[in-house]
Amino acid sequence: MSGDHHIDSETSQRVRDLEAALVDAGVLTGEEIDEALDRYLADRGVVTNGARLVARAWLDDEFRDRLLTDGNAACRELGLEWVGEEPVFKVVANLPDVHNVIVCTLCSCYPTGLLGPSPHWYRSVEYRARVVREPRSVLSEFGVDVPADTSIEVWDASADARYMVLPDRPAGSEDLTEDELVELITVRGLIGTALV
């Protein structure tokens, strides 16, 4: 989205100020903050955790049912481990007549422990305020034009549950292997601001 750079720089400044205050007060050291970030970023492929769940669901209808019924159990089934405390994990499926999109209006709750840090726009005030109110317009700005007869379900991750979208399998992907399918899936697809 355009226009979020200003919000971003304000937020960045606030985070830097908070970080400095915590270090000055002796609550945290800079090294501890870096270690915490490194734990999330060490495996740059964490987003493939989500893509792996999606690709398996596309290939295996029974796994798809289990993923949509109990996301936490489906993670364990594939050996995917959450970093830190594991929340309720709910996966919501896009269908030919249903498009899902995820937000946290109160802050920026996200399945970070499974997917890694959220994209910067997900944390922007503009996205959080607008996507619950006018999702069709916001999705259109992301290049996703949802047909008028497709219903939009917005999931506000406001408490102890975290969400991920199961995108619809794209046409033309019938012959791809699981690893090739994983490569197709983007973070935006898992949030709902892209079709895949």
Place this chain on the structure above:
Amino acid sequence: METHDIRIGSHVSVTPPNWTEHSRTPGYVGDRTGAVLDDYGTHPLPSSVVSGEPVDERLFSVRFDARDLFGDGDHSVHVDLYESALEVAHER
């Protein structure tokens, strides 16, 4: 409050958030009515965590029509709400 009646399928209305408490109830669902679609089990109520004496409460996923929240819109919004923020709505 008749929170013991809340179950999947219940129509519920939302108590407006008390801004002095850490309720995690988004303001835009205050006084609105929605339908319970899922029961996420019990979790420590955020305000009780902040006070240092965690109390477990049931957490529900509630679906609202955008039209009921904002006056227009053809989409739905799902919000997770603790049982103390909800009352069974007898009339729609």
